[in-house]
Amino acid sequence: MAERGLDATDRRIIAALQVEGRLTIQELAERCGLSPSPCLRRMRALEAAGIIKGYAAVIDQARVGLPVSVFASVKLERQREEALDRFEATIARWPEVVDCYLMTGQRDYLLRIVVRDIEAYERFLKEKLTRLEGVASIESSFALGQIKRSAALPIA
Known part of the structure; x- marks a missing residue:
């Protein structure tokens, strides 16, 4: 369909x-x-048909102790298919990464990472993301507040 x-x-x-x-x-x-x-x-x-992919509860991340959202732009050393596949497979296993997009432009990926505090993000960065083979650079931006969040698509 x-x-x-x-x-x-x-x-x-x-x-x-x-x-x-x-x-x-x-x-x-x-x-x-x-x-x-x-x-x-x-x-x-x-x-x-895969149009409805599943059903989920919408959780308030602050109320479950995860108030910090960090957007990390990641550039890989190489954009070969095997490097992209390896990066994506690893990212998919990390629960802190709640969204990951393959991008056009200067950076290869945009990640949304949800953590308890800045120290938790620092640990994630040092122990996971910077150790991932093929990562050339990472730029992090901290969200100050969430203005809108919606899983609803404008179907009408």
């Missing part, structure tokens, strides 16, 4: 689930103007 294959009903289902992923099928069907059986079929089809 390609993006252009989404009809208005699929978009309503996606929009409703992005706001509240814990809706019952009955509630979702009511919000989307369907009966429960067709709604469930459509939702399962969206899941099977």
Whole structure:
């Protein structure tokens, strides 16, 4: 099911689930103007197509003791496929890295790292990121505050 294959009903289902992923099928069907059986079929089809990738709770990072977000721009020594694959495989195993993007421009990757405090970031940097083979340079920026965070895509 390609993006252009989404009809208005699929978009309503996606929009409703992005706001509240814990809706019952009955509630979702009511919000989307369907009966429960067709709604469930459509939702399962969206899941099977990989459009709906999963469901998760949104956690307040400060309230769980992880108030610091650091954005680290990483430049690799080489941009060969095997170097990129090795970097990505390692980063994927580190729980502190909550987002990682392959970038264009001066830097190769942009990471969002979530930690308890500046000292925890320093340990992460010294014990993990700077020891990673192939890293040429790292630039870190500390977020002063979060203005907006959303997992909802502008599907409408």
